[in-house]
Every structure is written in structure tokens, then in C-alpha cells.
Amino acid sequence: MVGNVPVGGDAPITVQTMTNTLTTDVKATIAQIQAAADAGADIVRVSVPDEASSRALRLIVPEVSVPIVADIHFHYKRGIEAAEAGAACLRINPGNIGDETRVKEVIKAARDHNCSIRIGVNAGSLERHLLDKYGEPTPDAMVESGMDHIKILQDNDFHEFKISCKASDVFMAAAAYQKLAELTDAPIHLGITEAGGLMSGTVKSAIGMGSLLWAGIGDTIRVSLSADPVEEVKMGFEILKSLGLRHRGVNIISCPSCARQGFDVIRTVEALEKRLEHIKTPMSLSIIGCVVNGPGEALMTDVGFTGGGNGSGMVYLAGKQSHKLSNDAMIDHIVEQVEQRAAVLDAEAAQAETAAE
Numbered sequence: 001m002v003g004n005v006p007v008g009g010d011a012p013i014t015v016q017t018m019t020n021t022l023t024t025d026v027k028a029t030i031a032q033i034q035a036a037a038d039a040g041a042d043i044v045r046v047s048v049p050d051e052a053s054s055r056a057l058r059l060i061v062p063e064v065s066v067p068i069v070a071d072i073h074f075h076y077k078r079g080i081e082a083a084e085a086g087a088a089c090l091r092i093n094p095g096n097i098g099d100e101t102r103v104k105e106v107i108k109a110a111r112d113h114n115c116s117i118r119i120g121v122n123a124g125s126l127e128r129h130l131l132d133k134y135g136e137p138t139p140d141a142m143v144e145s146g147m148d149h150i151k152i153l154q155d156n157d158f159h160e161f162k163i164s165c166k167a168s169d170v171f172m173a174a175a176a177y178q179k180l181a182e183l184t185d186a187p188i189h190l191g192i193t194e195a196g197g198l199m200s201g202t203v204k205s206a207i208g209m210g211s212l213l214w215a216g217i218g219d220t221i222r223v224s225l226s227a228d229p230v231e232e233v234k235m236g237f238e239i240l241k242s243l244g245l246r247h248r249g250v251n252i253i254s255c256p257s258c259a260r261q262g263f264d265v266i267r268t269v270e271a272l273e274k275r276l277e278h279i280k281t282p283m284s285l286s287i288i289g290c291v292v293n294g295p296g297e298a299l300m301t302d303v304g305f306t307g308g309g310n311g312s313g314m315v316y317l318a319g320k321q322s323h324k325l326s327n328d329a330m331i332d333h334i335v336e337q338v339e340q341r342a343a344v345l346d347a348e349a350a351q352a353e354t355a356a357e
């Protein structure tokens with residue numbers, strides 16, 4: 001558990017991000033965490049580099065709606081302070097914080113405050129003795145590091161942990177995660193670290209994490225981008241949505257458009273993506289330029305619009321042809337239809353839940 005969020009086993013694969021505000025700027029950090037939570041983040045990580053940040057964490061945790069992972073490097077005292085400040089999880093490598101007494105103190109603080117631990121192995125910061133042994137960062141070196149940290153926690157009878165083995169190289173990260181999954185049943189946190197900007201980083205993450213998730217490896221993910229944390233969350237969900245592992249919000253099916261289009265598909269989809277950001281209900285919307293593919297796609301979506309002639313097109317609801325609509329009125333009308341359909345789906349889901357109880 002990370003706070004009230006289960007990670008691992010049959011739990012849904014969770015999406016994480018990390019704040020990039022100064023943690024000591026409590027107001028900005030809370031705002032960024034909430035923005036990420038509103039975009040769907042299940043868990044948010046916050047750096048705790050100094051004592052002032054630990055004090056700030058105490059003010060932040062009660063004000064946000066998602067569990068917080070405190071990111072600790074090396075300094076065991078920050079780990080203890082973060083657990084006391086209400087962090088739901090510590091990202092800390094027990095092998096890097098000094099002698100056994102310190103390790104025991106951190107583990108005790110975690111246990112006393114219901115805090116889990118994420119072991120976070122990173123190819124860029126492997127232990128000296130492993131670099132000496134392997135010559136350079138390799139998947140084997142990363143996995144050995146991870147298993148060493150796991151052993152420390154297990155030797156201290158601490159089992160509420162998950163583990164990551166990140167690298168910026170997709171092949172190295174994927175190989176490390178595959179090996180790790182063979183060696184441990186601990187929940188796995190996936191990430192391609194320092195993946196890059198919004199577009200290239202998303203592609204890299206989608207390929208690396210996507211192939212692992214496809215193989216059944218990974219319980220929680222973070223898409224690391226040089227971009228707003230909200231974008232990381234959105235991209236995380238897009239990856240999970242494409243694999244059918246998690247559904248949230250409107251999945252827009254749209255054609256690339258061509259000379260046959262009956263309306264401006266690209267601009268319409270851009271506008272609809274923005275206008276429909278507030279919808280959390282999993283549902284589908286097809287926006288297709290013409291009758292070549294429109295009716296077929298519309299049969300499989302909750303709401304559909306297919307371009308026709310003379311400045312108008314056809315609206316489809318729940319897979320059935322419904323009514324004609326002029327292109328000019330289309331965006332507002334489609335938003336309305338999606339909102340109505342979301343309300344129906346929400347009511348159905350609530351009913352099914354009551355029936356199950």
C-alpha cells in the first residue's frame with residue numbers, strides 16, 4: 001500500500017508523477033500535486049533534500065488528496081523526518097544510507113508511521129563496488145543492486161516495499177526489469193528515467209514500459225519527462241489506455257484526415273481534446289472525416305461524428321445513427337452529447353456497484 005492506494009497483485013496499475021517545485025514552497029507544491037491528482041495521478045512523489053523540506057512536507061500532506069512518496073537520497077534523517085511528516089512511502093535505497101543502525105532507524109520510522117518503501121535503483125547512480133565488478137552500468141549490475149537492497153529490508157523483516165530499476169537507455173531498463181521480475185515477487189515500479197522532452201520522452205517510455213507492461217511486468221508507472229507533471233500523468237494514462245490496462249476519460253478515435261474530409265478533423269480533435277479534459281468516465285468518441293470509415297468506427301463508440309456533404313455530418317449515439325448536425329454547431333453539441341453519455345454511464349456504474357453490494 002502507498003497510503004490508501006494498493007500497488008501490486010491484482011490492483012490497477014497506478015500512474016505516478018513527481019513535483020518540480022521547491023518543496024519548501026508549500027503553496028506551489030500543493031497546487032502542483034493537486035493539478036496532477038486532478039489529471040488522474042494516483043500517487044505523487046516529492047523531493048525531500050533538506051530539513052526545511054521535511055518541515056514543508058508536514059504542511060503539504062494534509063492538504064492533498066493523493067498519497068505522497070518522499071524522495072530521499074543518502075541522508076537517513078530525511079527518511080525518518082519524512083515518515084514522521086506523513087509521507088505514505090519513502091523512496092530510499094537502504095544500502096546507501098550508512099551503517100546498520102541508521103538502516104534500522106529508518107525502517108523503524110517507516111513501520112511506526114505506516115509508510116512503505118520504494119527501492120529506486122538507477123543506472124546513473126550505481127554503487128561503486130558494482131561499477132568495479134561490472135565495469136559499467138549493466139542490467140545485471142542494476143538487478144544485483146536492487147536485490148541487495150531488498151535483502152536488507154527482508155533481513156529487517158520489512159516487506160512493504162516495491163522496487164524500480166530505471167535507466168535512460170530503453171534496452172538496459174527493459175533487460176533489468178525483465179530479470180528483476182524473474183527474481184522477485186515485489187511490486188515493480190516502471191520508469192525510463194530522464195527520457196527527454198514531451199514527444200521523444202513519451203515515445204521512449206511507451207516503447208520501454210509498453211513492452212514490459214505487455215509482458216505483464218509492472219505495477220505502477222512514471223513517465224519521466226522534461227515537461228509539466230500533468231503531462232507525465234496524461235502520457236502515463238495514454239500508455240495504459242493503449243494497452244487496455246486502465247481506462248479514464250474520453251478515448252478519441254479520429255482519422256488522420258485527407259481530401260475527402262467533410263470538416264476540419266485536425267482542428268476539431270484539438271478543440272475537443274481540450275473541451276473534454278474534465279470527463280473522467282471511461283468512454284469513446286469517434287471523430288471521422290467521411291463515410292469511408294466513419295459509420296464503421298461509430299458503431300463501436302459511445303458518441304460518434306462522421307463528416308458528410310454540404311457543411312454537415314451525422315451524429316451516432318451508442319453505436320446507432322442518430323441525427324444530422326451542421327459542422328458549425330458540432331463542437332458544442334458533441335461536448336454536450338459526451339457529457340450526457342458520461343452521466344448515463346456513471347449512473348449505470350453506480351447501479352451495478354449497488355447491485356454487487
Ligand code: SF4
Nearest residue numbers: 255257258261289290
Ligand atoms: S475517414 Fe475519410 S477523411 Fe478520414 S482519412 Fe479516411 S478517407 Fe480521409
